[in-house]
Amino acid sequence: MRRLVFFCIAAVMAASAVAADWNGNERAILATLRLSQLPPVPADPSNRVEGKPQAVALGRQLFFDPRLSSNGKVSCASCHDPKQQFQDGRAVGQGVGTGIRRTMPVTGSGYSAFLFWDGRKDSLWAQALGPLEDAAEHGGNRLAFARVVQQHYRNEYEALFGLLPDLRKLPSDASPLGTPQQQAAWQAMDKASQQEVSRVFANIGKALAAYEKTLQFKASRLDRYIDGVLAGDKSAEQLLTVSEKNGLRLFIGAGRCVTCHAGPMLTDQQFHNTGIAPHGPMPQVLGRRAGIAKVLADEFNCLGPFSDAKPEQCGELRFIADGPALEGAYKTPSLRNVALRPPYMHAGQVGSLAEVVAHYRAAPKAKIGKSELERLKLGEQDVRDMAAFLATLSAPDQFPATQPPSR
Numbered sequence: 001m002r003r004l005v006f007f008c009i010a011a012v013m014a015a016s017a018v019a020a021d022w023n024g025n026e027r028a029i030l031a032t033l034r035l036s037q038l039p040p041v042p043a044d045p046s047n048r049v050e051g052k053p054q055a056v057a058l059g060r061q062l063f064f065d066p067r068l069s070s071n072g073k074v075s076c077a078s079c080h081d082p083k084q085q086f087q088d089g090r091a092v093g094q095g096v097g098t099g100i101r102r103t104m105p106v107t108g109s110g111y112s113a114f115l116f117w118d119g120r121k122d123s124l125w126a127q128a129l130g131p132l133e134d135a136a137e138h139g140g141n142r143l144a145f146a147r148v149v150q151q152h153y154r155n156e157y158e159a160l161f162g163l164l165p166d167l168r169k170l171p172s173d174a175s176p177l178g179t180p181q182q183q184a185a186w187q188a189m190d191k192a193s194q195q196e197v198s199r200v201f202a203n204i205g206k207a208l209a210a211y212e213k214t215l216q217f218k219a220s221r222l223d224r225y226i227d228g229v230l231a232g233d234k235s236a237e238q239l240l241t242v243s244e245k246n247g248l249r250l251f252i253g254a255g256r257c258v259t260c261h262a263g264p265m266l267t268d269q270q271f272h273n274t275g276i277a278p279h280g281p282m283p284q285v286l287g288r289r290a291g292i293a294k295v296l297a298d299e300f301n302c303l304g305p306f307s308d309a310k311p312e313q314c315g316e317l318r319f320i321a322d323g324p325a326l327e328g329a330y331k332t333p334s335l336r337n338v339a340l341r342p343p344y345m346h347a348g349q350v351g352s353l354a355e356v357v358a359h360y361r362a363a364p365k366a367k368i369g370k371s372e373l374e375r376l377k378l379g380e381q382d383v384r385d386m387a388a389f390l391a392t393l394s395a396p397d398q399f400p401a402t403q404p405p406s407r
């Protein structure tokens with residue numbers, strides 16, 4: 001028995017040492033997937049403080065602060081846990097209540113023009129305001145958040161954004177989105193006070209965004225493999241098994257995965273209908289089309305009163321692409337570290353990577369809109385190989401380093 005095991009291991013090692021023989025076209029695609037090709041995260045002209053170290057420091061404090069919630073228990077980190085690549089491993093988010101979509105990893109989100117599975121926000125700072133007032137997430141309201149800032153972060157805030165408004169004459173809780181009482185309290189406030197409170201709220205988002213933008217990916221085994229292969233380093237061949245190499249070949253070839261999972265983050269940052277069965281009640285299941293209507297109407301978008309951008313700097317929003325093909329479409333997720341965070345898809349509908357690949361092979365009809373997928377001619381071993389390949393995108397050393405700040 002022991003000899004047989006030894007023989008098998010030796011055979012696998014010998015086989016994996018064989019050069020994979022990538023042709024010119026394949027090598028060109030491989031070169032684009034390396035982390036070293038990732039450009040610096042683009043600047044967001046709508047957030048003038050994002051590059052300031054004080055904004056990063058304040059944002060980091062706020063990210064881990066459960067006082068920013070209706071029950072004093074929920075922070076961004078409750079769902080975006082730094083030890084789990086800033087997500088939670090659940091099918092749908094769990095905060096003050098239960099959500100309808102899966103928590104997305106935060107690392108790399110600064111590269112997206114549109115945030116959330118349906119892209120209903122057009123900046124990281126505007127995105128951060130969503131969960132804060134969502135009844136199922138932080139369940140808070142913007143006036144209560146302004147009071148938390150006033151009590152606990154006054155100096156840090158004022159150094160970045162100028163004086164806080166006087167909140168003494170205002171109600172303790174108020175928001176245009178909260179409970180009926182909070183909405184009534186908001187309507188009773190004069191326009192100028194509403195504007196001042198919303199500005200503090202927007203600035204909370206801007207500090208959070210500054211922190212989120214500092215989160216970075218680390219190189220995976222695949223990055224080291226490709227770097228080695230392209231440099232002609234024979235020893236790099238051992239970094240991937242035969243099965244993983246076959247999976248990679250299918251990923252960039254017959255599987256057509258790179259048409260959407262392209263570039264160093266393995267995403268085109270676009271929205272596609274891939275026929276994943278919807279989850280949850282209508283109309284939340286509509287995907288990107290509903291997201292477009294929401295981002296255009298959002299008071300916190302790039303063209304709104306709280307943005308620091310000039311209108312001509314808001315090209316993504318002004319020239320937003322819409323059309324029936326986006327019915328039931330969701331954002332292409334990055335595949336970095338994907339094997340470390342099941343379940344998959346926008347509501348955790350698929351349990352394992354093998355099942356994900358089986359979904360692509362079968363290309364089922366979409367229940368909403370039309371799926372862009374075509375059936376793939378893949379054997380059982382190919383499905384296993386592609387799932388094995390996806391695990392080469394992991395960089396497990398990326399996460400434990402981040403510690404919550406001490407208060």
Ligand code: HEC
Nearest residue numbers: 076079093094095101102103104109115116117128131137
């Ligand atoms: C209750 C769990 C929960 C909490 C708390 C929470 N989030 Fe999320 N987060 C989610 C879920 C679920 C999604 C996807 C929701 C959707 O698309 O509708 C998401 C999406 C995101 C995204 C989008 C990433 C992308 O690539 O588009 C970012 C960024 C983010 N959250 C940051 C934050 C910040 C900052 C906070 C704190 C202010 C926060 N989240 C609080 C669950 C949570």
Ligand code: HEC
Nearest residue numbers: 255256257260272276330331332333344345346356360372
């Ligand atoms: C037409 C564009 C497109 C193609 C082609 C495509 N994907 Fe995807 N992929 C997506 C989108 C969009 C999602 C999210 C779908 C959803 O949640 O509804 C996704 C999700 C995934 C996920 C889950 C990631 C997560 O965090 O939930 C994996 C894994 C994946 N794709 C792998 C592959 C593989 C392997 C192939 C090739 C066989 C492939 N994809 C081809 C667009 C595409």
